[in-house]
Amino acid sequence: MAIQKPSHTFTKIHLKALRTNIFQILFTLSFTVFINTLGFSQDLPKSTEPITPKTERDTLSLVSDSLFSQPLNLKENDSITSDSIPKKKEFLSGKVNYKAKDYVSINQKENKIYLYNQAEVYYEDMEIKAGVIVIDYNKNLVYAGRLKDSTGYSQAPVFKQGQNVVEPDSIIFNTDSKKALIFNSKTEQSGGTIIADLTKKENDSVYFIRRGKFTTSENLDDPEYYFLMRKAKIVPGKKVVTGLTNMFIYDVPLPIGLPFAYFPMTKKQTSGVIFPSFGEQNDRGYFVQNGGYYFAINDYVDLAVLGDYYTNGSYGMRIESNYALRYKFRGNLSFRYENLISSERGFPDYSKTSVYNIRWSHSQDGKSSPSSRFSASVNLGSSRYYQQSINQLNSSNFLNNTLSSSISYSKSFQGEPQVNLNMTATHSQNTNTQQINMTLPTFQGSVSRIYPFEPKVGTKKGIIDNINFQYNVRAENRIQTTDSLFFKKEMFDDAKMGVQHSIPLTTNFKVFKYFSMSASTNFEENWTFNTVRKYYDAALEEEVTIQKNTFDSFRTYNFSTSIGTTIYGMYDFTKEGKDTKIQAIRHVMRPSISYSINPAFDQYYDTYEIVDADGTTSREVEYSRFEQSIFGSPNKNYASSMGISLSNNIEAKVRDRDSTKTEPKKIILLNNLNFSTSYNFAADSIKLSPVRMSGGTQIFDNKMSINFGATLDPYALNNNNQRIDKLNINNGGSLFRLTSASINMSYSLSNKSFSGKSDDDNSNDRAIQESIRSGGRADDLFGKPEDFADQRLTDDDRDDREEKPSELYNYVIPWNLRLAYAVNYSNSARQNEISSHSLMFSGDVEISPRWTVGASSGYDFKNNGFTYTQLRFERDLLSWRMNFSWIPFSTRSSWNFFIGIKSSLLKDLKYDKRKQRDQQL
Incomplete structure (x- = not known):
C-alpha cells in the first residue's frame, strides 16, 4: 500500500474552528490522522549492492552481405496527379x-x-x-x-x-x-x-x-x-x-x-464644339452665329469662346468664363466685341461701328475670411452697345441710361479701437451723353469710436460719459472722360486727386427724462492737388483761368445739435361683448428740432478786377482757388439755421380672418409720413425753406406699394415767376404753393393671390438675374431679356408645376400681372402741368396647359401713346420648346422665333429665325 498524504485533510480539520462536547470523538479522530500519516502496510527489506555482469569482447569479426543491406526510404510522386487537363471552373465564384x-x-x-x-x-x-x-x-x-x-x-x-x-x-x-x-x-x-x-x-x-x-x-x-x-x-x-x-x-x-x-454621354464636364446657328440678314448677308468651342479647364473654371461671321464682313466674338471654389468665392467674366458693317462701301447708307461690353461679377463666401472681403460687379463698355448689338435683345438695359461698376476690398483689424480699411474703384456711364465718371481708386480708412471718459465699470450715462470721437480719411482719384477717350491716355489729363480728413466729436444724453439730445462738431482738413488762379486779361477782354497742379489745403469746421422724442397714441375700439374687426389704432410720432452753425471761410477766397477799355475798374470778381478741386470750395457764407422734422407711423390691429388665430393681426396704414423744413437765421431774405412731404404705405396684403411726395413753398412769385421775400398768404394766395408732387404705385398679383398661396414665381430667375447683372430692372415691365447666345434665359422649367387633379374639370388657369403707375406734377413757375403720367404693365397667362401668352407694355397719358411693347407666345412641346417674341413698333421693331429641344444634351438641335430691328442712322 502506498503512502497516503493527508495534508489536505489535516489542514481542514486542525485549521477550522470546530467545537464539540465529546472528548472521545476528538481523540479518536486525532489518533486516526497520526496513524495514517506515519503507518506503513508492510516492512521493506534493507537495500544491498547489486551484482554487475562481466563483459568480454569477441575476437570473431562478421562481414554483412550487400544483399541484406537496408533499403533507402525514397518517396515517389504519382504522375496521374499532374494532369495537363485544367480543373473545371466553378459555376459561381462568389456568394x-x-x-x-x-x-x-x-x-x-x-x-x-x-x-x-x-x-x-x-x-x-x-x-x-x-x-x-x-x-x-x-x-x-x-x-x-x-x-x-x-x-x-x-x-x-x-x-x-x-x-x-x-x-x-x-x-x-x-x-x-x-x-x-x-x-x-x-x-x-x-x-x-x-x-x-x-x-x-x-x-x-x-x-x-x-x-x-x-x-x-x-x-x-x-x-x-x-x-x-x-x-x-x-x-x-x-x-x-x-x-x-x-x-x-x-x-x-x-x-x-x-x-x-x-x-x-459623359456625366463629367468635358470640352466640345458649340454648334452655331445659320441665317440671313438683309443688310449683312448670310451669317453663322454663336458657334465656337467650350473648354472644360478643370473643376474650378471653364471657358466658352463664341463667334459670329457675316458675309458682308461683319463679325463678333464673345468670351464667357465661370469660376468657383467652394467655401471661398465664385464669379463669372464675359467679354463681347462686335464689328458691325451695314450696306456696302461707297453707298450713302454705309456705316461701320465697333461696340464692346465687359462684365465681371465676383462674390466671396463670408465664412472664408471674416476680417476681409473682396467683391466686384462690373458692367462697362460702349455706350451704344445695348442699342446696336445684333446678338442680344435686352430691353431693360436698352431703356436704362446708366451703366455702373464697383470693385471693392475691405479689411478690418480687430482691437481697441478697431481699424477699418476699404479700397474701391467705381465707374458710372451715361449712355445718352456718353459721359463717364470713374474713381481709380478711392481709399477710405476709419478708426472706431473712442470714448475717453467712459466709466471702467457700468454703463455710460450723461453728457460726459458719452463723449466720443473717431478719425476718418478718404483719398480719391476722380476721372471724368467721354466714351471716345475711354481706355486712352487722354482720359487721365483732367484727373482730380485729393485727401479728406475728418474728426467728428459727438455726445448724447437725456433731457427731462423723455427727450434725447445730441450735440456734435466736425473738423475737416482737405488736401488737393488741383487749384486754379484767375485774372482778367484786358487785351483779350476775357477771364483767364490757369490750372495749377500743386499741393494746397484748407480746413473747415461746423457745429450742430438736435433734440427729439417719441410720442405714442393709442385708440381702442374694443367694446365689451362685441368682437369688432378693428380692435385698435396706434399712432407713433417722432418730432425733432435741430440747430446748426456753418461759419464762413472767406479767407480762402480771392478777387480780381475787371478793367474797362478806358482803364477804370468796373467791378471785382470773387473766386476760390479750390472751386475746381475734387471736394469743392469751402463755405463762403455764414449760416445759422434751425431744422424741424416730424415723422409719423400709423398701424392697426384687426381681427384675423383665420378663426384658429387667437391673436389679432397687425397691418400698416401708413408706413411713414414725413414733414421737414428749415429756417436760416443768417440769411438776408427768404429764410424759410419749402416744406417737403413724403410718405408711403402697402395695402392688399403688402401686394400694392404706394409712395408719394410733395413740395410746399410758403413764398410768393413775382410777375417773372421768381421767388420773392413775401409770404404767399400775404400776397393774396394760400398758405403754401404746391410746387411739385409725385405718386408711384406698383401692384403684383396672380391666380394664387386669391387662393392663399404664395405668389413667388421663379420661372424667370435667369432672365431677371441677367437684367440686373447688366444694370437693368429687376422685373419684366420693359420686356424679358433675350440673349441669342444663351437660350437658357427663356427656358421655362415646368417640372416643378403642381399636379392638377384633372385637365378637363375645375382647371385653374395660371396667370400673373404686374402694374406700375407713376404721375408727376410741376408748378414751380406757374406752369401747372403734369410733367409725366404713365402706366406700365406686364403679365403672362396660360390659356391652356401648354400655351402661354405674355405682354409687356405701357401707356403714356401725357403724350397719348403706347410705350415700349413686347408680345410673347410660348408653346410647351413636352421635350421641345417653341417661343415667339415680337416688338410690333418703336425704333427696335423686330421679332424672333425659336424651336428646339429643351435638354441640354441636344440643345444644338434647334431652329432660330429672327428679323433684325430697323436700321437707325
Whole structure:
C-alpha cells in the first residue's frame, strides 16, 4: 500500500474552528490522522549492492552481405496527379443571395433554381429584380422575365451592374462570360434614354444594340420624338456611336438622315464644339452665329469662346468664363466685341461701328475670411452697345441710361479701437451723353469710436460719459472722360486727386427724462492737388483761368445739435361683448428740432478786377482757388439755421380672418409720413425753406406699394415767376404753393393671390438675374431679356408645376400681372402741368396647359401713346420648346422665333429665325 498524504485533510480539520462536547470523538479522530500519516502496510527489506555482469569482447569479426543491406526510404510522386487537363471552373465564384415572395424551388435533376414573384438575385456587382428568375447552373445562365396575369404583364426585370441600370422585358445573363442578351430594354444615359429591341452586353463597358431609339422624352411608351439607330455601340457614361440614323416625330420619319452620328454621354464636364446657328440678314448677308468651342479647364473654371461671321464682313466674338471654389468665392467674366458693317462701301447708307461690353461679377463666401472681403460687379463698355448689338435683345438695359461698376476690398483689424480699411474703384456711364465718371481708386480708412471718459465699470450715462470721437480719411482719384477717350491716355489729363480728413466729436444724453439730445462738431482738413488762379486779361477782354497742379489745403469746421422724442397714441375700439374687426389704432410720432452753425471761410477766397477799355475798374470778381478741386470750395457764407422734422407711423390691429388665430393681426396704414423744413437765421431774405412731404404705405396684403411726395413753398412769385421775400398768404394766395408732387404705385398679383398661396414665381430667375447683372430692372415691365447666345434665359422649367387633379374639370388657369403707375406734377413757375403720367404693365397667362401668352407694355397719358411693347407666345412641346417674341413698333421693331429641344444634351438641335430691328442712322 502506498503512502497516503493527508495534508489536505489535516489542514481542514486542525485549521477550522470546530467545537464539540465529546472528548472521545476528538481523540479518536486525532489518533486516526497520526496513524495514517506515519503507518506503513508492510516492512521493506534493507537495500544491498547489486551484482554487475562481466563483459568480454569477441575476437570473431562478421562481414554483412550487400544483399541484406537496408533499403533507402525514397518517396515517389504519382504522375496521374499532374494532369495537363485544367480543373473545371466553378459555376459561381462568389456568394449568391436570392429571394422571392411566393416560392424558391431548387430542381436537382435539371440543375435549376426557380424564383417566382418579386424575385431578386444579387451576385457580385450584379443585381436582377424581376417577376420570374431562373438560375441554370448547368449552363451558367440566369433568365429573368415578367409575370403574366389577366391584366397583362407586370414586374418587368431591372438589371443593374455597377452604375448602369437597364429595364428590359426579359434578359439572359451568362455568369461565366459576363455577357447578356437584353430584349426590349430602356436605359438612361446622361439625361437621354435608349430604347432598344435587342441589346447585347459584351462586357461592363460596351453594349451593342439593334434598332434602338434615342430620346430625351419623359413619355417612354410613346415618345414625341426619337432618333432611330439601326445599329449602335454604347459605351456607358462616355458615348454612343451609330450608323445610319434619322429623326422620327411621333413615329413619322424625317426625310433627312445622317450616315453616322456620335452622341457624347459623359456625366463629367468635358470640352466640345458649340454648334452655331445659320441665317440671313438683309443688310449683312448670310451669317453663322454663336458657334465656337467650350473648354472644360478643370473643376474650378471653364471657358466658352463664341463667334459670329457675316458675309458682308461683319463679325463678333464673345468670351464667357465661370469660376468657383467652394467655401471661398465664385464669379463669372464675359467679354463681347462686335464689328458691325451695314450696306456696302461707297453707298450713302454705309456705316461701320465697333461696340464692346465687359462684365465681371465676383462674390466671396463670408465664412472664408471674416476680417476681409473682396467683391466686384462690373458692367462697362460702349455706350451704344445695348442699342446696336445684333446678338442680344435686352430691353431693360436698352431703356436704362446708366451703366455702373464697383470693385471693392475691405479689411478690418480687430482691437481697441478697431481699424477699418476699404479700397474701391467705381465707374458710372451715361449712355445718352456718353459721359463717364470713374474713381481709380478711392481709399477710405476709419478708426472706431473712442470714448475717453467712459466709466471702467457700468454703463455710460450723461453728457460726459458719452463723449466720443473717431478719425476718418478718404483719398480719391476722380476721372471724368467721354466714351471716345475711354481706355486712352487722354482720359487721365483732367484727373482730380485729393485727401479728406475728418474728426467728428459727438455726445448724447437725456433731457427731462423723455427727450434725447445730441450735440456734435466736425473738423475737416482737405488736401488737393488741383487749384486754379484767375485774372482778367484786358487785351483779350476775357477771364483767364490757369490750372495749377500743386499741393494746397484748407480746413473747415461746423457745429450742430438736435433734440427729439417719441410720442405714442393709442385708440381702442374694443367694446365689451362685441368682437369688432378693428380692435385698435396706434399712432407713433417722432418730432425733432435741430440747430446748426456753418461759419464762413472767406479767407480762402480771392478777387480780381475787371478793367474797362478806358482803364477804370468796373467791378471785382470773387473766386476760390479750390472751386475746381475734387471736394469743392469751402463755405463762403455764414449760416445759422434751425431744422424741424416730424415723422409719423400709423398701424392697426384687426381681427384675423383665420378663426384658429387667437391673436389679432397687425397691418400698416401708413408706413411713414414725413414733414421737414428749415429756417436760416443768417440769411438776408427768404429764410424759410419749402416744406417737403413724403410718405408711403402697402395695402392688399403688402401686394400694392404706394409712395408719394410733395413740395410746399410758403413764398410768393413775382410777375417773372421768381421767388420773392413775401409770404404767399400775404400776397393774396394760400398758405403754401404746391410746387411739385409725385405718386408711384406698383401692384403684383396672380391666380394664387386669391387662393392663399404664395405668389413667388421663379420661372424667370435667369432672365431677371441677367437684367440686373447688366444694370437693368429687376422685373419684366420693359420686356424679358433675350440673349441669342444663351437660350437658357427663356427656358421655362415646368417640372416643378403642381399636379392638377384633372385637365378637363375645375382647371385653374395660371396667370400673373404686374402694374406700375407713376404721375408727376410741376408748378414751380406757374406752369401747372403734369410733367409725366404713365402706366406700365406686364403679365403672362396660360390659356391652356401648354400655351402661354405674355405682354409687356405701357401707356403714356401725357403724350397719348403706347410705350415700349413686347408680345410673347410660348408653346410647351413636352421635350421641345417653341417661343415667339415680337416688338410690333418703336425704333427696335423686330421679332424672333425659336424651336428646339429643351435638354441640354441636344440643345444644338434647334431652329432660330429672327428679323433684325430697323436700321437707325
